[in-house]
Amino acid sequence: MTQTETLLRYAEAGREYRWWYADAQHAIAVVCQRKKWDQRVFAEVMALTSPRVQVGRNWSMTYHYMQTGKHLPGTMRTIKAAVEHWEETGEIRGRKTEAFARALKGDETALVLDVWMAVALGVDPVKVTRPDNMLSATRRVVRIADVLDWTVAQTQAAIWCGIILTLGGSPARFELAADGNIKLHTGTTKPLFGD
Numbered sequence: 187m188t189q190t191e192t193l194l195r196y197a198e199a200g201r202e203y204r205w206w207y208a209d210a211q212h213a214i215a216v217v218c219q220r221k222k223w224d225q226r227v228f229a230e231v232m233a234l235t236s237p238r239v240q241v242g243r244n245w246s247m248t249y250h251y252m253q254t255g256k257h258l259p260g261t262m263r264t265i266k267a268a269v270e271h272w273e274e275t276g277e278i279r280g281r282k283t284e285a286f287a288r289a290l291k292g293d294e295t296a297l298v299l300d301v302w303m304a305v306a307l308g309v310d311p312v313k314v315t316r317p318d319n320m321l322s323a324t325r326r327v328v329r330i331a332d333v334l335d336w337t338v339a340q341t342q343a344a345i346w347c348g349i350i351l352t353l354g355g356s357p358a359r360f361e362l363a364a365d366g367n368i369k370l371h372t373g374t375t376k377p378l379f380g381d
Contacts, residue, residue: 187319188308190326193345196306197330200348203357204340207289213360213368214290223252226291230278233287234268235261237280238301241358242372281315294337297324303342306349 197204214232218225228248235247247265250258257266268279278284282300289296297320299307304314307323314323324338331341347357350373358373 187322187326188306190329193306193326194330194333196348196352197334197336197341197344198348199351200344200346200357203347203359204336204344206343206347206357206359207292207339209360210290211292212362213370216362216368217249221252228252229290230272230287231269232290233278233283234272235265236286236300237265237268237283238262239265240372242370245370281320289339289342294339296339297327297342298339298346299323300346302346302349305353306345 211229214225214228217223218228231251232244232248235251236244239247247258247261250256251269257269268283272278278287282298285296285298286300289298299314299320301311301314303323304311307314307319307326309319309323313319327338327341327345330336330345331338334341336344350357356371356373359371361369361371363369
């Protein structure tokens with residue numbers, strides 16, 4: 187696993203993006219207030235529709251589901267199954283997805299371990315949410331959060347954006363436009379693992 191010092195460099199590179207979850211929460215609040223949607227539901231659907239999907243598509247999938255109760259064409263079967271399970275039980279399965287939902291709802295202790303965090307951590311993305319890897323990642327991120335005096339969620343967001351910047355991409359970000367609408371800058375990333 188990547189040394190803490192390297193992760194700290196990623197966090198510093200992504201410093202200005204440490205507010206990513208706060209910005210996402212604000213975007214969700216604005217949209218939900220206008221549409222009279224439940225913010226908790228929006229955040230949970232956004233988490234459920236996030237696996238292996240870029241932020242722009244994720245936002246579109248969530249918005250469409252909230253508007254229509256249906257999935258966008260091309261939605262993966264695994265995402266449909268996760269949403270169906272959540273509709274029936276209220277449960278979000280999956281360590282990454284559950285943590286993402288918590289972060290989108292304002293839990294500053296949430297640590298989201300997705301493909302980009304796996305790259306930053308130097309861990310196989312398929313194995314990043316194994317308990318041993320999660321424990322090791324948590325220790326490293328908490329240590330960096332303590333050094334920087336940030337929350338775990340802020341630190342993870344900064345590392346996530348820092349690795350994207352380091353690899354020549356630009357992270358997605360939310361912005362409140364002058365007209366009061368939410369503008370999502372979808373960012374750019376280079377394909378990973380031959381995708």
